[in-house]
């Protein structure tokens with residue numbers, strides 16, 4: 291099975307709220323320099339899902355990342371996917387890609403996927419932990435005219451198809467999708483990314499990552515980067531947490547619990 | 561956007577009634593339509609849609625498109641996209657289309673946006689019309705809720721957004737409001753739906769679904785075991801209150817709850833009147849799923865836990881000691 295996984299680099303998502311700042315001139319979120327850049331968690335789950343399928347039925351896994359930050363740090367992340375077991379990694383890097391939104395990113399990635407050519411399955415994370423947009427995977431599917439499923443937590447290979455377990459409102463669906471198709475992956479214990487083995491890391495270090503520009507993709511510059519974007523970021527702000535918690539205290543926890551219940555009643559919450 | 565006019569909302573129906581998020585969609589849809597001096601229409605795709613159409617008009621719609629014959633055996637992600645695409649291109653040409661940031665809306669909105677070549681902002685907590693350009697302005701949390709971003713949608717074609725629960729006020733219902741109900745055939749044929757549903761497994765939860773529940777009890781990694789989760793949460797506090805049961809990613813990872821019950825940025829988004837947060841720390845990604853709760857009550861051992869920043873009431877203590885007397889007192893109160 292030929293699998294492509296799209297990965298994005300984001301600032302470490304468990305960074306404490308106090309580290310966040312905004313720069314409204316540059317229209318960007320600011321973080322201290324020591325906050326590491328990592329592969330977005332769901333994208334790592336997508337890579338893991340791809341590797342598991344490869345382990346089961348063989349094939350190739352190619353990872354693709356569109357650089358939204360300096361290329362060398364994104365290359366480091368792509369090499370990590372190679373170290374984990376991916377066969378090839380491709381970086382999309384071009385000033386023409388800059389300032390894009392979900393619309394333009396999905397177009398750039400879709401064109402790169404076309405250029406890769408042979409694929410049965412395209413995996414994306416459900417959403418990236420920086421802008422939380424949650425559109426690119428389904429966007430790629432629409433652009434390439436492929437069937438797609440979201441909120442996928444398990445994938446099984448079939449004959450000319452894959453089976454995907456997808457979270458729904460009150461349970462889950464088991465879907466069968468003919469290949470090629472697109473799945474956007476959510477988190478699941480079974481998709482915890484594997485630790486790259488040492489020989490893999492050493493081998494990956496020596497690999498050269500191909501870098502594709504907009505012209506390599508024969509991309510219509512009107513649909514990629516800022517010129518292709520359908521949304522314009524106007525302003526950034528930090529949220530305010532207004533809550534003032536009323537701590538219920540008493541002689542013992544028994545008594546506090548009773549007082550809590552009474553407060554909920556007197557406040558007409560219950 | 562010369563030929564695109566009016567605001568469409570995609571309304572979800574739950575247990576035969578308009579889901580709470582639908583009332584909020586109608587509220588904001590109505591206000592945006594008024595700001596543009598245009599109509600607000602609701603699209604309802606459900607076997608029971610007809611019964612809900614009057615309610616949608618009372619709650620702000622000028623027109624309701626009712627699709628009752630959508631084949632239930634088809635995968636909705638594909639079939640509903642096809643239905644909505646045709647409604648937005650052949651039947652009408654709305655300037656704005658709003659959906660809920662629900663599991664359904666998160667699946668449908670991007671598909672539709674790309675098909676309609678439209679801009680989309682997901683998970684909005686604020687929506688307005690730019691008085692100059694008449695374009696949609698959309699505000700949403702980013703970086704898991706650590707920052708807020710405001711986007712302007714560009715001209716040309718429809719503009720899409722999904723809304724977070726409890727971020728928008730519903731419209732005050734008025735039974736006398738007039739509106740038109742238009743029946744539209746689904747017209748989906750099997751060739752449009754390549755993904756096949758093989759099986760649907762519904763949670764055997766005794767409580768209401770958490771996306772729509774008025775009370776939700778959520779548990780975190782601090783709960784000791786599956787047995788204790790059942791004893792104190794599912795069969796304890798939640799059963800006493802008739803509440804839905806959810807939890808954190810920490811609880812999912814610890815095997816305490818199924819992934820379907822995860823609340824948060826990447827799980828379900830809930831908007832109950834009351835959320836009991838038990839033995840969970842209040843991580844920003846969890847709060848993204850329940851920031852819409854009107855009242856949060858936290859029970860946590862650690863007085864410095866972040867959950868107390870969001871809570872209205874809090875008890876610092878072990879859930880094993882707090883929950884049993886709480887249940888006892890609540891049972892007394894609720895029987896009077």
Ligand SMILES: Cc1cc2nc3c(=O)[nH]c(=O)nc-3n(C[C@H](O)[C@H](O)[C@H](O)COP(=O)(O)OP(=O)(O)OC[C@H]3O[C@@H](n4cnc5c(N)ncnc54)[C@H](O)[C@@H]3O)c2cc1C
Nearest residue numbers: 780781782808809810824825826839840841845846861879
């Ligand atoms: C991209 C991304 C997306 C994410 N999406 C989500 C999401 O959708 N939903 C989500 O929930 N998380 C999500 N997370 C994870 C999130 O950051 C936290 O790791 C998670 O919410 C922590 O779960 P928790 O509060 O149960 O566990 P912990 O943070 O470990 O907290 C456990 C709490 O239990 C308390 N405790 C322990 N014992 C007791 C006791 N006996 N009595 C009372 N209190 C006790 C402790 O004081 C502690 O506060 C996401 C993370 C990332 C990076």
